[in-house]
Amino acid sequence: MPPFARPFVALARLDQPVGVWLLLWPCLWAIGLASDGLPDIGLLALFTAGAFVMRAAGCTLNDIFDRDFDARVERTRRRPLPSGAIGVKGAVAFMAVLLGAGLAILLQLNLFAILLGAGSLLLVVLYPLMKRITYWPQAFLGFTFNYGALLGWAAVEGGIGWPAGLLYAGGIAWTLGYDTIYAHQDKEDDLLIGVKSSALALGERTRPFLIGFYVLAVAGFAGAGVAAEVAWPYFVGVSVAALLLGWQALRVRIDSPPDCLAKFKNNSLVGLALFAGIVAAQALG
Numbered sequence: 001m002p003p004f005a006r007p008f009v010a011l012a013r014l015d016q017p018v019g020v021w022l023l024l025w026p027c028l029w030a031i032g033l034a035s036d037g038l039p040d041i042g043l044l045a046l047f048t049a050g051a052f053v054m055r056a057a058g059c060t061l062n063d064i065f066d067r068d069f070d071a072r073v074e075r076t077r078r079r080p081l082p083s084g085a086i087g088v089k090g091a092v093a094f095m096a097v098l099l100g101a102g103l104a105i106l107l108q109l110n111l112f113a114i115l116l117g118a119g120s121l122l123l124v125v126l127y128p129l130m131k132r133i134t135y136w137p138q139a140f141l142g143f144t145f146n147y148g149a150l151l152g153w154a155a156v157e158g159g160i161g162w163p164a165g166l167l168y169a170g171g172i173a174w175t176l177g178y179d180t181i182y183a184h185q186d187k188e189d190d191l192l193i194g195v196k197s198s199a200l201a202l203g204e205r206t207r208p209f210l211i212g213f214y215v216l217a218v219a220g221f222a223g224a225g226v227a228a229e230v231a232w233p234y235f236v237g238v239s240v241a242a243l244l245l246g247w248q249a250l251r252v253r254i255d256s257p258p259d260c261l262a263k264f265k266n267n268s269l270v271g272l273a274l275f276a277g278i279v280a281a282q283a284l285g
Helices: 004-009 018-034 041-071 088-106 111-130 137-145 150-158 162-183 189-194 198-228 233-251 257-265 267-284
Strands: none
Touching: 004 041, 004 088, 004 267, 018 041, 018 137, 018 150, 018 162, 018 198, 018 267, 041 150, 041 198, 088 111, 088 198, 088 267, 111 137, 111 150, 137 162, 150 162, 162 198, 162 233, 162 257, 162 267, 198 233, 233 267, 257 267
């Protein structure tokens, strides 16, 4: 990238694509389950573009709100805003461009999906504030990051069905697990600067809670398949996802930031396993 663009690439986290995948997978799951046969490639591409744009906008908003906190945390102090590489006005302008692109993508969908998608903006705006008022911002991230399960279903069906709701519930539990693992990277700095997280709330009790979160996630995913009356390969995908989640919960070392990051990134494969199961099931008919 040319030098002038590099701070904006970092602000949008384009160099850290795992966040895009975690935002995108619930969208793709819902589109796949709602489709009559294989999902429409054009719709998948539209949601993929939307995930890149809205994840970048969300990261920019989060960094605007958290720039003072980020300057005091070792892992985040070199981000563009706390380091001074980008000013607040530049970040706001960049976010406005991203939101405009997101709106252009949203307007390609049906009216119900457009209205539903517009409702997600409240979650996007409120999420960065949650770590100031609750030890469970990870739950709020779950509501935000998995909204695509509802939106993807609505884009295909023009409404919301039980499978979408179960996918959404399972995704929220999934996010509670993986973002708690992620939060353990910063728990010492968070404690010093007064930022709350589920990692601080759970401490040494994290592992049994992770198991519980992931059991609920798998139950939601399996329930969505039952409600959608999808073919058996979907449940193979759910089983592979369950094995990966179990490995994370049982093997994560919560006092090792590199290990927490590695286990967090493993969730891209969880999403892929589930989507592969959906595509195989729909191909089988």
